[in-house]
Amino acid sequence: MNDAESIVELIPRLRRYARALTGDRAAADDLVQDTLERAWSKFHLYRRGTDLRAWLFTVMHNVYVNQLRAARPGAQLDEEMPELSQAAHETAGLELRDLDLAIRRLPPEQREVLLLVVLEDMSYGEAAGSLGIPVGTVMSRLARAREKLRAMLSGLPSGGLQLKIVT
């Protein structure tokens, strides 16, 4: 399989990650489209034999960061999003739609780390490579993301996430 075919195979994965990242179908596909265009124009920078998926996620990360900066000029990437209101979380058990909402209320750079590690199953090292940050930063952002999710979903500062394993 050549590089371009490999990229085509990865489009559904890029779409899934973009959907989780943006929470919006059209915005996600815009992100994927911009990523593919940029990937092509920068393809000479891709080193053959290295992980193409990780490289594409790097490209998507850069496009995403640029989009955020364009949308919110002057804003810090680690700016806190508003917390979910307590009223929305009166039910004890976790609803998936609550999780979806909660993920989008994470600061973008924590959301990226969480999704790369937990959804995309990247190692800390791979996630660090894709995002261009140290491994220690990946670990601390992941810990903060999980802490925030716990707080938002349970309404408790450090209570356990009310998740049941579904098999």
Add this chain to the structure above:
Amino acid sequence: MDNAPQEDLELKALSQALHQLYDPVLEEPVPERLRARRQRWRAPAIAAGWAILGLCAGTIAGWQLHASRPVIAPQAEVPGFVKRAAVAHATYSPEVRHPVEVGADQEQHLVAWLSKRLGATVRAPKLETAGYSLVGGRLLPGDDGPVAHFMYQTAQGRRITLYVRTEAAGNRETAFRFAAEGNVKVFYWIDRKLGYALSSADLGREDLLAVADAVYRQLNP
């Protein structure tokens, strides 16, 4: 790092929930606009699949040959830069919001900038007589360095693009050559230190040739 069993369990549960939420995206059909991109993507990659239409000089014997203009020659192999030009055309010509980096309203700046980056005098030919006006241009990465990319369109919005790159010193001038892949057709030639590729997805071969001729005349008055 706390790897207590409870922590692992919680991560596993979170992972399952995330997959439940977002895995359905994997099964969705890829939307047309990404599929269209995908087909354009495939084109340059499958080099062997390139349908190369070598033009026999004889088939266009009726073409009015200008004394100093290159004739169309049968060709051996499509150079890499022509494929890049076709991909650049397919990538940027459908673009609505950002077709070019620098618009025609700043043509002087555009041409000066691209000339500086390519290290050679680049000009944007005027193609109004052929029905095309300049939209603008952009800098692209080529095989060996920066490449200039100009876009033109008709009043109806049909677009052609001109890809201009500096040639290695050893490359000789060539005749007009023709290549096609899918619906992107390209005429390309080398003139002095620059290589040119003119691409269109709308025009037939003969019409594109007429524009290529106009480009060549503009650049060689």
